[in-house]
Amino acid sequence: MFTKNKRVSLLNYWTSRYLLTLFVGLAIISFISAVWIRHTAFENRLELMEFLADETIYRLTDTNGPNNGPVGGIPGFIGNRERFSMREIDPILYVVDVEGNVLTSNRPVPPGSATNVANLLDGEEGTKKMIETSEGDKTVQYVVKKKIKKDNEVVGWVLVLEKKQNLTKVDQAYGQLALLIGALAILGWGAIYFLSKRLARPIKQVAEAAKQVQEGNYTFELPQNNKEEEIYELVSSFKEMATKLQQLEKTRTELLAGVTHELKTPVTSISGLLQAMRDGVVTGKDADEFLQMALIETTKMKTMVGDLLAFNNFAVDAIPVKLVTVNINNLVRDAVAQWEVMQDEQNVKIQVHFLAEAVKVQADVVRMQQILTNLLTNAKQAMQEGIITITLSQKDNVVVVAVKDTGAGIPMEDQAFIFERFYRGENKKYSVRGLGLGLPLSKMMAQSIGGDLRLVGSTPSGSYFEITLKKATTL
Template sequence: MFKKNKRISLLQYWTSRYLLTLFIGLAIISLISAAWIRHTTFENRLELMEFLADETVYRLTDTTNPNNGPINGIPGFIGDRQRFNMKEIDPILYVVDTEGNILTSNRPVPPGSAKNVAGLLDGKEGTKEIKDGLEPEYVVKRKIENNHELLGWALVMEKKGNLTRVNQAYGQLAILIGALALLGWIAIYFLSKRLAHPIKQVAEAAKHVQEGNYAIDLPQYSKEKEIYELVSSFKNMANKLEQLEKTRTELLAGVTHELKTPVTSISGLLQAVRDGVVTGQDAMEFIEMAMVETTKMKTMVGDLLAFNHFAVDAIPVQIESVDVNQLLREAVAQWEVMQEDEHVKVHLHLLEKPVLVQIDIVRIQQIITNLLTNAKQAMDKGTITLRLIDHGEALSVMVKDTGHGIPLEDQSFIFERFYRGENKKYTVRGLGLGLPLSKMMAQSVGGDLRLIESNPSGTHFELVLQKATTL
């Protein structure tokens, strides 16, 4: 048993995945931002500690201030603890002599701190991390000198945890990331909804088309290029299917009518002969007319079979090299022999030199015959001009008549199978396979058949043939 996959809506599918991607991205940004905030905060607070140490040294060695005296007069200056309190941190400030004895500090000295402070003196200024205790600390050391004489040291100490604590900044970052996530989700939801809506409309329209209803209502304009192309292509497809459905209906009616007519004629003619309504020479003429109708019916059935075979590439072609001038002369001569009137004249314009083409002679003659027959049906009298044009690797047989032309609304459908224009539907018998079959035959030998132009003054077709590689 195959497990049926559960289908979810496009809106839910893309919203959930966009949202997951957004959250992952924001989480990565949050981690990077938190690390950056922690690092910059740590650097800034170390700079504050260094500033405090430098300021202390400056005030203790400033001889212009009468309140400042020798190093043993510092307690009054340091005693004002609030002066050195900082908003984010509250470091310990020690002023020690050259031996490491604590002279004063900005807070009570814990027991045993004197020994630890003395151990920090190594004769070098700078900032150093201390890992001796339970929690790492940072110490900033500055020399206190007077006239190049070392009087003592100013030490500023703070725990590493206090230097990197940024709870308020983390809270602000969390609010910012949360707001971005909410805005991102809203934007993704509405964008996905905007994308899903026309697709859903197309899906609904497809159901209507499946049921045979081609009158679909889809949005005419869309800012998104892909959505516009999807809707336009679907509407064109629906129109095409509607036209094909009409053509199929007309085909059934047309084939029924076209085959019924000769069958009825044959039946009536033979019944007249059988019942003795006509005898002698008249009976023979009736039989001949029945044979003509039989030939017409065989031709129509043959067209249907030939078209079906070409449609599935079931008919092989015999390619050979032929002089195109000779081919055209013979095809026109054969067609003219079959014509009963001389109201239509054919003018040939051949190439100056013999040129070989790679073709199937029978198929190309069929195409030429069909084009000439169509041209004759389009006019009571006039001329048909066939002109050969050499293009180098290929050449064209241009077939132009002086008939009434093909209506503009029919021109895009003339190569559709079983399509018959309004002008021919009730005046000329046939199945509407002549031009589609001719185009297939031309393409089967590497060429093509195209409508160049058609208007009330005439129609112009082009048959493209491939030239032979050698003479």
């Protein structure tokens, strides 16, 4: 058993995926930003501890300042520094002598701490990481050590200690980051929703218009003011397609009526002629003439049915094409001679300008003869008398067969549709019997042998067609 897939709207589909992508991206940015903020705060606070140690040494060694003396006024100074510059952290500051005895501190010294402070003195300045273990708990601290020198002699040390958790604590910054990320998420969701809705609207309108076309209604309205190039092309292409379908539907209706009329006429004529002969209305030579007329009408009907079958076979690629290498001069000469033999009236003359040298092409001889026959027949129907000129020329790797006539030409409004199947212009619809398959079938034949057939131009003084064929490759 097959289950029907659940469909969701374009707006919901893309909005959900855009939001997922947005949130994943913002989560990654948040993590990287938090790590960066934590690291930056840590580095800045270590620098503050170093600055505090340097300031302390400066105050202790400044003989001109108000705090002149080995330890005088130090606690008050440290208190001011802590109150005004060290609000985010709470470091412990020790001033010790060269033996490690604590001379002063910014807070009371717990019992046993003096020994621990003395152990920190290893003769090197800088920042050091310490790990203390107490009752199974590990505490990570950083200590900044600076020498106190007087007359280039070390007289003591300044130690500044702080726990790592205080150095990396940035709760306020995390809150600001969360607020920023939240605002970006809301803004991104709004932008995504608006853009997805804007994108989905014309597509939904096209889908609704497609349903109307499916029901046979070709009259609908679609907006033409889309600024997006792809959406504009989609809407424009769909409207053009609907117009084309409407035209094809109209052509199909006209085709049915036209084919019915064209086939009904010879059938009616044959039926009437045979009925007259059967009833004895005509006898003798008149009966023979009636029989001949019936045979002519039968031939016309057979030709029209043959055109329909040939066109259908070419449309589905059911007719194999046999390409051979042939001299184009001989091919055109034979096709023209064959067409002239079939003509009863010689009021149309043909002039052929062959190539000066023998050029071979790849072509199907039978199909090429059919194409030239159709063009010559159409040219003859377009004029009472005149000249048809066939000119052969070479262009790069192709040979061009140009067919020009001096007929009435094809009206401008019909030129764009002459290669449409079953299309017949107003000039020929009532004057010449047929199904409107000659030129479409000829173009399909030309393309099937690797060439093409096109209308170069048409004016009231004549029409100009070109057949292109590929030259035969020489080894």
